[in-house]
Amino acid sequence: MSISPGTTLRGIRDRKPLVHQITNYVVMNETANATLALGALPVMAHAGEEVEEMVGLASSLVLNIGTLSEHWVEAMLLAGGAATARGIPIVLDPVGAGATRYRTDTARRILSLADVTVVRGNAGEVATLVGADAEVRGVESISSVLEPAELARQAARTLGVVASVTGPVDHVSDGERVLAVANGHPLLATITGTGCMSTAMTGCFLAAKPDDPLEAAAEALAAFGIAAEDAAEGAGGPGTFHARLYDALYALDPATLDGRARISEL
Amino acid sequence: MSISPGTTLRGIRDRKPLVHQITNYVVMNETANATLALGALPVMAHAGEEVEEMVGLASSLVLNIGTLSEHWVEAMLLAGGAATARGIPIVLDPVGAGATRYRTDTARRILSLADVTVVRGNAGEVATLVGADAEVRGVESISSVLEPAELARQAARTLGVVASVTGPVDHVSDGERVLAVANGHPLLATITGTGCMSTAMTGCFLAAKPDDPLEAAAEALAAFGIAAEDAAEGAGGPGTFHARLYDALYALDPATLDGRARISEL
């Protein structure tokens, strides 16, 4: 296989994989719409009564701890267990890990009880999970002592996952290779949920390229970043950028995506 | 009475009926905004402590099972019982019935314990409720063996409701008459919650025309479809279409609505 976001996007649009998302209240509408705009099918379901059955229908599972409470943690563990048993790839977004013990502990519980394929977070969140010094304020990464490439590599090794660390430049690693992704736009930081959307996009790309999670994760970030670049053109600020971001995801052209992707191996 | 979405819309804007919605996390903001833009007043309340009191203030009740859990099911049953006792019309949106047993069973429980006036769903969901063969993937209808007009008629008879089956052309039946509604736009399928919005619109029209739920349900779909046609003009994709959809609902002109509605009796 080789890196080709265009090829994977074509696969998503052809197969319309179902991406089961157990995510936070703030961004549910946004990640569902981003998933649809890209070309996959989202389903949001969190009841203990149905998550195992629902994940059995899905091609990937997205777990996002942005607004936790007890029943939601239980649902994530149930769904994560079912996905692990069936070999369905899992993306974990450890939103706010490092800000409170509850978030850090929950992210660790999910990592220990489910076979997480990709962890997608900001530097502070990922650094927290590997035990490195970091500052997280609310759900915002303030600082991390490790360089992001090294952080991604170390997180991948320590946690046994593909680590996808987003920031001004994103770094994705399986513990050996490190891919840097330089697509994106500063307006992404002015609206809530763009990190969560990039996690959902990772779930879509994983569903279409489950055998190479490192490349799938990097391709997802490149595609999402390119859509952000397109959306920023002519946007009047965060609100119109937000609306145009779905337009841009919908309009992403598989034929030009590979040429626009700024993915490099470090 | 006769079919006139313009007359009913005028009634909604004059009386501003309160439409109590117990709906899913993904679309709460969207259905509240669609309700407001149309000219009615939404209220979202789901606590067991208050749903019976709240529904007593409302002119219609919308129940939507898109993101279920135990307490929400209890709240829907409580509110449904109170609405039934007071003769307040109820619209049920069986989101994802057929995808998991929990959703199918919950929709059936609500139908058996409350006097549901209208069921608004896609073909797969409605077919599931009448026991016909259908495929539902996540919350998406994939296929149903029955023709939609026949499905609507049969669902109305079997469930004792007005059945409102949406799709490329919508079909609404009370078991005798079948109305087809041909308004709408393909962009509706590119954003999440447009089915839920059409259910909310049905609640608004029912509140203003409670004595003829068949016509109210068809008028709601025509009005919503016309708004979608207007919103699509000049939209750059799903995101700007979504924003423009509220503009279009707000700008719907009762004076031209009847002429633009493509409602036909089969």
Added chain:
Amino acid sequence: MSISPGTTLRGIRDRKPLVHQITNYVVMNETANATLALGALPVMAHAGEEVEEMVGLASSLVLNIGTLSEHWVEAMLLAGGAATARGIPIVLDPVGAGATRYRTDTARRILSLADVTVVRGNAGEVATLVGADAEVRGVESISSVLEPAELARQAARTLGVVASVTGPVDHVSDGERVLAVANGHPLLATITGTGCMSTAMTGCFLAAKPDDPLEAAAEALAAFGIAAEDAAEGAGGPGTFHARLYDALYALDPATLDGRARISEL
């Protein structure tokens, strides 16, 4: 100190205070985005396991009872207690107080158990809390017997808070002074959550000017109203106005804000 929304906004953008919001499902995304667009950092967290720890990191706490249930009430009381103990300012939005007993009682419980700094509500909600005659339908204020300036003064005295009563003209009082704020736009009433957004903005301004909650509350409403005035220019209706509202909050210019604010002392 003196009234200067521009100075306070500059303070918000310089310090990026964390504003912890326990709010309703309908508007979570909207208040988080408004907070970000203004220049502060939102965090949404409601689990009993983490709210006390999270509020300890925050510069202000926003409590909004728009979609209550038992665990959420407990979380608000826990967070309110922790904020009180640490001297962190609290804004309460008593959404729908007066519509159901549960909402009225919950607002009163929060007021009695936490040291609320500002109550931001519509006339019907605030009148309910001071025991005056009022009509609230759903979450909409229909009428209040008191004139709004007098209502604000009386609410401030009775409840021991700064009372911020919004309407066509807003009135803010600490029981002595009454400030009227005449910024805003009628389109604000056509989308859900703009009251909740003004509460979130109050939390942001309080975070930057905790020593003068009367002025902070009035400045927040002026800034939000000015953003609405800007957003309305060129908006095609509620949906595009909504998107442009975030653009306008992001573009608010501290240098011109004081000149545009229509704050007067009664």
